[in-house]
Amino acid sequence: MSATLELDSIRQEFPVTKRMLYLDSAHQTPMATCVRQALAEFLAEGNEMAGPKPVWMRRVERAREDVAALLNASPSEIAFTKNTSEGLNIAANAVPLASGDTVLMLEGDHPNNAYAWLNLKRKGVEVRFVNVADDEIATAETFERFIDATTKVISLSHVTFHAGQRHDIASIGRLCAQKGIYLVVDAMQSVGVVPVDVKKLGVSVLAAGCHKGLLVPQGLGILYLKAGLDELQPAYLAMSSLANPPED
Numbered sequence: 199m200s201a202t203l204e205l206d207s208i209r210q211e212f213p214v215t216k217r218m219l220y221l222d223s224a225h226q227t228p229m230a231t232c233v234r235q236a237l238a239e240f241l242a243e244g245n246e247m248a249g250p251k252p253v254w255m256r257r258v259e260r261a262r263e264d265v266a267a268l269l270n271a272s273p274s275e276i277a278f279t280k281n282t283s284e285g286l287n288i289a290a291n292a293v294p295l296a297s298g299d300t301v302l303m304l305e306g307d308h309p310n311n312a313y314a315w316l317n318l319k320r321k322g323v324e325v326r327f328v329n330v331a332d333d334e335i336a337t338a339e340t341f342e343r344f345i346d347a348t349t350k351v352i353s354l355s356h357v358t359f360h361a362g363q364r365h366d367i368a369s370i371g372r373l374c375a376q377k378g379i380y381l382v383v384d385a386m387q388s389v390g391v392v393p394v395d396v397k398k399l400g401v402s403v404l405a406a407g408c409h410k411g412l413l414v415p416q417g418l419g420i421l422y423l424k425a426g427l428d429e430l431q432p433a434y435l436a437m438s439s440l441a442n443p444p445e446d
């Protein structure tokens with residue numbers, strides 16, 4: 199398929215584009231017809247069958263496999279959340295942090311990333327903000343000179359929500375691996391828009407909502423947690439969080 203034909207067929211999925219030129223300024227996408235159809239199917243199932251749980255659970259697992267493939271992760275490393283903020287809060291409460299530990303962030307990063315970590319002030323955890331200009335890309339060098347023995351986490355956006363820079367997460371990932379620091383990435387503006395390969399980027403935790411590049415309406419998020427981080431503590435637990443849930 200030529201690039202123009204491919205674009206045309208994608209455009210067909212968004213009927214709004216017949217009436218107006220839609221400028222996506224990184225907020226939310228109009229609903230695609232295939233998404234609307236999938237939602238209609240879901241509503242009809244609920245309406246007619248009072249919730250076909252096995253069908254829905256199988257669909258969840260298929261979606262988990264799709265998300266894992268998109269991020270180059272394993273399905274067991276993927277959880278569903280309600281949005282980016284919930285994923286970042288899960289990360290902030292799961293990483294073992296104690297009084298005196300510090301988290302490095304970028305000045306001007308998304309507030310919902312900042313608040314997840316600033317909320318740990320009551321535990322004595324300090325957040326330090328590093329400056330990066332709107333036309334600058336954050337790299338390992340941006341953070342390296344601010345790292346000391348107390349630094350336990352670097353948390354930043356992959357693509358920023360205002361200036362739109364794509365930070366060099368891979369170099370920051372290599373630095374974090376060297377220093378034994380957790381790297382938490384907010385991929386809300388990048389997932390579905392630019393390639394996101396969690397292995398190449400070297401991230402420990404990645405959180406995103408699905409209502410921008412993944413075209414899902416508000417209310418669904420994805421969370422990647424690197425396998426082997428067994429020291430992470432879940433802030434809340436349900437049966438579906440268990441490795442071996444009881445049969446009954």
Ligand SMILES: Cc1ncc(COP(=O)(O)O)c(C=O)c1O
Nearest residue numbers: 281282283308355359386387407
């Ligand atoms: C980079 C970034 N992080 C977080 C958010 C907030 O996302 P959510 O509503 O999924 O919590 C946004 C929303 O615009 C964003 O652009």
